[in-house]
Amino acid sequence: MVIKTVDLLKNEIPIEEESVVITEDIKAGLVLVDIINGFCTVGAGNLAPREPNRQISEMIDESSRLARAFCDKKLPVLAFLDSHQPDKLEHPYPSHCITGTDESNLVPALRWVEEEPNVTIRRKDCYDGYIGSFQEDGSNVFVDWVKNNQVQLLLVVGVCTDICVLDFVCSTLSAKNRGFLNPLKDVVVYSQGCATFDFPLSMARYTKDISPHPQELMHHVGLYMAKGRGAKIAKEVSFNNLNKP
Numbered sequence: 001m002v003i004k005t006v007d008l009l010k011n012e013i014p015i016e017e018e019s020v021v022i023t024e025d026i027k028a029g030l031v032l033v034d035i036i037n038g039f040c041t042v043g044a045g046n047l048a049p050r051e052p053n054r055q056i057s058e059m060i061d062e063s064s065r066l067a068r069a070f071c072d073k074k075l076p077v078l079a080f081l082d083s084h085q086p087d088k089l090e091h092p093y094p095s096h097c098i099t100g101t102d103e104s105n106l107v108p109a110l111r112w113v114e115e116e117p118n119v120t121i122r123r124k125d126c127y128d129g130y131i132g133s134f135q136e137d138g139s140n141v142f143v144d145w146v147k148n149n150q151v152q153l154l155l156v157v158g159v160c161t162d163i164c165v166l167d168f169v170c171s172t173l174s175a176k177n178r179g180f181l182n183p184l185k186d187v188v189v190y191s192q193g194c195a196t197f198d199f200p201l202s203m204a205r206y207t208k209d210i211s212p213h214p215q216e217l218m219h220h221v222g223l224y225m226a227k228g229r230g231a232k233i234a235k236e237v238s239f240n241n242l243n244k245p
Contacts (some may be wrong), residue, residue: 026153156193165222192236194222
């Protein structure tokens with residue numbers, strides 16, 4: 001029997017996932033990380049998938065389901081949208097998600113959230129949504145969102161598991177541990193609600209500056225690193241009384 005590299009990795013660094021039930025006595029908030037055309041819609045840009053991708057499609061479906069549940073319950077939602085100025089590239093990646101283009105807009109399945117009163121949209125120009133939330137006056141949109149909504153449990157979904165999701169989760173956990181995000185208690189990363197890109201060695205060897213990035217392996221590594229920083233990893237997420245607004 002041939003054992004795949006990703007299976008060996010999962011055996012060596014397993015992740016304990018749990019079922020998370022969001023109850024009515026816990027104030028939960030949902031963060032959507034970069035679920036935009038430039039990263040998720042086939043052919044939409046330099047960093048978009050070249051063909052339909054199961055992991056990305058599943059991430060969009062699960063994120064949309066959760067966004068609908070949060071909006072039905074009038075719980076707070078924050079959506080980060082990667083948006084860059086043309087003259088400010090993000091090394092080592094090529095130009096992507098330029099401000100004002102459709103690349104930097106939410107995927108069609110989530111465009112509806114822009115009209116919801118409980119949803120906050122934050123465009124950012126860096127990997128880390130926490131850092132990208134700082135404004136010129138020193139205030140932070142994400143920190144204010146947590147405090148104003150009294151978020152106790154933060155549920156995180158989006159792309160890429162091992163890049164923007166991980167960076168945001170790590171900064172959030174560090175800020176929480178320093179007492180900057182009271183009353184936040186738990187940060188939960190939903191594994192099926194996250195995805196990353198696939199760039200195998202067979203393609204990377206012909207591309208300057210970009211390293212190989214096998215999708216399933218790096219998705220697992222991203223979740224493992226988030227777990228190691230103190231996040232909970234959820235294999236499923238549900239609500240008590242889900243059908244009641």
